[in-house]
Amino acid sequence: MSDKTFAEQTVVVTGGGTGIGRATALAFAELGASTVIITGRRPERLAEVAALHPAVVPVTADVTLAAGADAVAEAVQARGGTLDVLVHNAGVFRFSPLDALDADVVREVLDINLTGPLLLTGRLLPLLRSPGGSIVLVSSRAGHNPSPGGSVYAASKAAVHSLTRSWAAELAPRGIRVNAIAPGFVRTDAYAANGLGPEQVAGLFEHVKNEIPLGRVGDVADITPWITRLAEPASELVTGQIITLDGGMDLS
Ligand SMILES: NC(=O)c1ccc[n+]([C@@H]2O[C@H](COP(=O)([O-])OP(=O)(O)OC[C@H]3O[C@@H](n4cnc5c(N)ncnc54)[C@H](OP(=O)(O)O)[C@@H]3O)[C@@H](O)[C@H]2O)c1
Structure with a gap:
């Protein structure tokens, strides 16, 4: 990949104020995108990222709302007025054990993880470059694995897997x-x-490490090159694919 793969391109990254979205937005900016619009509900987190690169444009926007x-x-x-790359990254995990199911949590997770990408894709489609535009969805291995206690999240990500394949077929022409x-x-x-303190997070990662064949939890730097790679013009024969990045957990 050349240093300026996304030169003159406009990119949207939802949930770009933190985590995977933040790292992804900065990666597109470093690869030459002229505009990287990042969205989220917390303007202060968006402003922190925008301060790191002049191409980054913060837009306070809730993915669950048409507004x-x-x-x-x-x-x-x-x-x-032309969009080259749309990255649906905004998403939330919520615990949802069946014996304590909360209707508000169900709606929140489905609204953000599923309705969000649908609303935004529908709204931006007339602006998406055709031919040549690219959509990348940030799903989860939970979308194709059982997730005891997290079935609502898993179902939302299974739906994201489904959107990926349906949209790939619908938009290929x-x-x-x-x-x-x-x-x-x-x-x-x-x-x-999700309310976990630093020690609980460290404990969780230590525990799951044993279930990861490659022996470690991922960092955002493991993820962003795959998003930019899928979006770049050199991947023009790749569509409808869901790439699992889990250190081999799917093998067991
Ligand atoms: N971390 C993991 O282990 C992991 C594993 C598999 C998949 N993922 C997926 O990766 C994606 C990014 O998550 P992350 O790990 O980077 O966590 P994160 O740092 O908590 O990022 C989630 C982002 O989504 C945004 N967001 C949430 N609700 C929103 C709404 N209604 N409107 C607009 N933005 C909203 C948040 O911004 P505001 O709160 O400011 O709105 C935040 O920037 C998610 O789709 C997640 O499911 C993460």
Whole structure:
């Protein structure tokens, strides 16, 4: 990949204020994208990332709302009106044991992880470069594995796997590619966001390490090159693929 693979390109990364989204946005900027629009609900987290690279444009937007999708579309239109790459990264995990199922949690997870990508893709499709545009969804290995206590999240990511393949088939005639990555455990704020303290997170990662054939939990740097790789023009024959990045957990 040349240093400026995404020169002159406009990229949208949802959930770009933290974790995988933040690292992905900065990776696209480093690879020459002229505009990287990042979204999220917390403007302060978006501003921190925007301060790190002049190509990064923060847009406060909730993926569950049509108004959020409108705000992203307006930002694209204000910068030339053509979108090259759309990364659906915003997502939440919530514990959802069946004997303590909370309807609000079910709706929250499905709204963010499933309705969010649907609303935003529908709104941005007229702006997506055709042919040549690319969509990358950040799914999870939970989308194709059992997840006791996390079935709502797993179901939402199974749905994301399904969107990937349906959209790939639907948009192929327009020359738009759609792919996904499915990470295993990655060190991000996602675990603290579920109320786990630093020691609990460290304990969890120590425990799951034993279930990972390659012997370690992932970092965001393990993930972002796959997102940029799937999005880049050199991958023009790749569509409808879901790449699992889990240190081999799927093998057992
Ligand atoms: N970390 C892992 O082990 C792991 C494993 C597999 C898959 N994933 C997936 O990777 C993606 C990124 O997660 P992460 O690990 O980087 O966790 P993270 O740091 O908690 O990132 C989640 C991002 O989503 C944004 N978000 C949540 N709800 C939103 C909403 N309604 N509207 C707009 N943005 C929203 C958050 O921003 P605001 O809160 O400011 O809105 C945040 O920036 C998720 O889809 C997750 O399911 C993570």
